[in-house]
Every structure is written in C-alpha cells, then in structure tokens.
Amino acid sequence: MPAMSEPKLIAGNANRPLAQAIARRMSLHRGAPVSLLDARVERFNDQEIFVEMYENVRGEDMFVIQSTSNPANDNLMELLIMADALRRSSAARITAVIPYFGYARQDRRSRARTPISAKLVANLIVEAGIERVLTLDLHAAQIQGFFDIPVDNLYAAPVFAMDVQHQFRDRLNEVIVVSPDVGGVGRARELAKRIGSGLAIVDKRRSSPGEVADMTVIGEVAGRTCIMVDDICDTAGTLVKASDLLMSEGAKEVHAYISHGVMSGPAVERITNSTLKSLVLTDSIAPTEAVRAAANIRVLPTAPILAQAILNIWSGTSVSSLFEVDTLMPIYEGVFGRD
Structure with missing residues (x-):
C-alpha cells in the first residue's frame, strides 16, 4: 500500500x-x-x-x-x-x-x-x-x-540474541538458555536457537496464585552460564527463586533477559539482593529511578x-x-x- x-x-x-x-x-x-x-x-x-x-x-x-x-x-x-x-x-x-x-x-x-x-x-x-x-x-x-x-x-528475541552474543562472546560455548517455567519454553527455545545454545527448564508448581511451592530443573546446568528468558518480570519472586535453584544445581552464574519490566513492589530490592548476576530489561515500560540505579539491572532500547x-x-x-x-x-x- x-x-x-x-x-x-x-x-x-x-x-x-x-x-x-x-x-x-x-x-x-x-x-x-x-x-x-x-x-x-x-x-x-x-x-x-x-x-x-x-x-x-x-x-x-x-x-x-x-x-x-x-x-x-x-x-x-x-x-x-x-x-x-x-x-x-x-x-x-x-x-x-x-x-x-x-x-x-x-x-x-x-x-x-x-x-x-x-x-x-x-x-x-x-x-x-x-x-x-x-x-x-x-x-x-x-x-x-x-x-x-x-x-x-x-x-525481543533477536535484540536479546545480539546482546548475548556481545556480552558473552568469549564464552558462548558454556551458555545455556533456561525457561523459568514450562509455559515459556517456546520463547526460550527461540533464543537458544538464535545463539546456538542448549536449553533447560525450571518446572514450578504453584500452591496458590503468586506462591511457588516447589521447583525442579530439567536439564544439565552445572558449570554453565545460565540465561533465563521470559516476557514479564512483575514482583521478581519466581525469577529470584529460579536463580537460587540454578545456582544450587551448580550453575556458574545466572543472568536474565526479560521483555517487560513491570517491577512491582519489592522487585528491584529482590533483584539487587539476589544471586542474579544481571537482569536485562527493555524500556517497553518506562524504567523507574530505582531500576536505573540498580547495579545489576540493564535496560535495552526498543x-x-x-x-x-x-x-x-x-x-x-x-x-x-x-x-x-x-x-x-x-x-x-x-x-x-x-x-
């Protein structure tokens, strides 16, 4: 037209x-x-x-x-x-x-x-x-x-892929993409395909809305650099728990790439005090001052x-x-x- x-x-x-x-x-x-x-x-x-x-x-x-x-x-x-x-x-x-x-x-x-x-x-x-x-x-x-x-x-996957390939260019062979839940496997698989890495899944069971009762890792993450990918980070509770679980399974370090940083309530504090090495958000939602000031949060432009x-x-x-x-x-x- x-x-x-x-x-x-x-x-x-x-x-x-x-x-x-x-x-x-x-x-x-x-x-x-x-x-x-x-x-x-x-x-x-x-x-x-x-x-x-x-x-x-x-x-x-x-x-x-x-x-x-x-x-x-x-x-x-x-x-x-x-x-x-x-x-x-x-x-x-x-x-x-x-x-x-x-x-x-x-x-x-x-x-x-x-x-x-x-x-x-x-x-x-x-x-x-x-x-x-x-x-x-x-x-x-x-x-x-x-x-x-x-x-x-x-x-956001191609933008994330470019950032991952730059940030981890010296160790892409040890990177593994992780879906923080079964529902996000398609999104994680897409990023893994773009950067040529393996895939793991965190399987979570909720006791009630917003409450995670149990989590297990499907896949081998020991000694690997884990890249979690998801579309939304709200209160960051699941993300932080998944990071702790991956570290307990022997992961070298854990990073997360999230399309939309809702970042409600205690999210920034949780991320700052968590085992996450870095959290990468897009600016689809205007980042707050707290988000911009957090040492382990980066924002990619859309x-x-x-x-x-x-x-x-x-x-x-x-x-x-x-x-x-x-x-x-x-x-x-x-x-x-x-x-």
Whole structure:
C-alpha cells in the first residue's frame, strides 16, 4: 500500500521518553524531522482524562504510542480517548503502538466465573477507532486473534540474541538458555536457537496464585552460564527463586533477559539482593529511578525496532523482516559495544 501522508506520532503519558526516542530514530532514518504531535493529555480534578490536539490531523497516518502499564487503567483510557479524538478529527488511519500490552495475562478463563480481560481490551481498542496494533512480545501469541484488525507482534528475541552474543562472546560455548517455567519454553527455545545454545527448564508448581511451592530443573546446568528468558518480570519472586535453584544445581552464574519490566513492589530490592548476576530489561515500560540505579539491572532500547516497524507500516513494507538479526543489526548499530 502506498504511503498516505507523512507519519505522525502522538504520545500519552505512559512512556514519553520512549515516544521521544522513537521520534528521534524516525528522524534519523528518514533524514527529515519527525516530532510528537503538539497535544495535551491531562486530567481534570476528578481524574477524568482530557485530550486536545493543537495540530491538524485530517487525512494523516497517525501512530499513538502508549504502553498500558501501571497504572494500567489510566493508560488504557488515555489510549482510547486519544484514538477517539483522532477519529473525530478525521485522521486517515490510526495505529496503536503498544510496546507493553496490559491485561495480556488474562487471556483465558483460568477457572469458573472469571473474565477474559484481554479480549475485552481488544474490543475496546477496535471500538475506539484504532485500525491496526503494533506491539512487542505479547504474553500469549493467540491474543492477536482477539482482534478483528491487523496486529503486528514484534519479538525481543533477536535484540536479546545480539546482546548475548556481545556480552558473552568469549564464552558462548558454556551458555545455556533456561525457561523459568514450562509455559515459556517456546520463547526460550527461540533464543537458544538464535545463539546456538542448549536449553533447560525450571518446572514450578504453584500452591496458590503468586506462591511457588516447589521447583525442579530439567536439564544439565552445572558449570554453565545460565540465561533465563521470559516476557514479564512483575514482583521478581519466581525469577529470584529460579536463580537460587540454578545456582544450587551448580550453575556458574545466572543472568536474565526479560521483555517487560513491570517491577512491582519489592522487585528491584529482590533483584539487587539476589544471586542474579544481571537482569536485562527493555524500556517497553518506562524504567523507574530505582531500576536505573540498580547495579545489576540493564535496560535495552526498543526505539530502534519500533521506529523501523512504524516506518514499514507507514510505507506498506514488511514488518516480519524485523524478526531477523541480520535486519536489526544495522538498526541497532552503536547500541551494542564494538571492539
């Protein structure tokens, strides 16, 4: 599909530094300035959300950048209201760029009389007038099917692979990728395939939601450098326990790569005091000061891959090309150290 007009970006309050970084990256790629739409997204005294745009958007190809992270409900409402304002202002197309898709963990009925909140959120997004969604590492791939509009789900795995290959370049032969639970085996296998390593699994049994009763390791980790990979780190309880278990099984050291750093409650303190050598997050959720100050936490940027995906959507070219390291390497030039 030919480009309709210049791509225009608007950002909510969830992660403005990421939105600004995306705009800078797009400016670099295009050789022309791309800036965030001049708008205000604020709250009345009763916390109702109000959006006003100071630029004409009639006939424009609009990209709304907004993670639905904590506070999830406020950020989701900002996204919906921005989309409604754009639709009523005659934007040609509205794409929601949602680096972290909140409510994704509620993707099925886990027991009787519970909701499928991810489907409800998908319905709200479509009804608000959004015509396409761009996101990163959905908690469950089948959520794409909850939408009756196109959904482009990018993957952090190739970015993680590039970082692992740089950070552990002198000892890749001793690296093993570990899934912290059985449900994440597919994600771990994908990273292991990209870096050419073996795979192990931490099998956990929960006594109640959020409580892990027992954990066992499937696979040989003794003397190995373990790389745990998962999509979400919330309170970090499972991650820390899995690290302790791997160390008790003879692992040399343990690192973790997580797509979305929710980092609720005691998460940062737990990571800081844990046996984890390092935790690597993306900035799909704006890192707090505590996260940035933690000695064993690093943050990888998502602006390069998201900016290129936005440009590909705008120009009607392939987004799936961004699943490969060879395509991403030039985009991430300078992000990873060079010898």
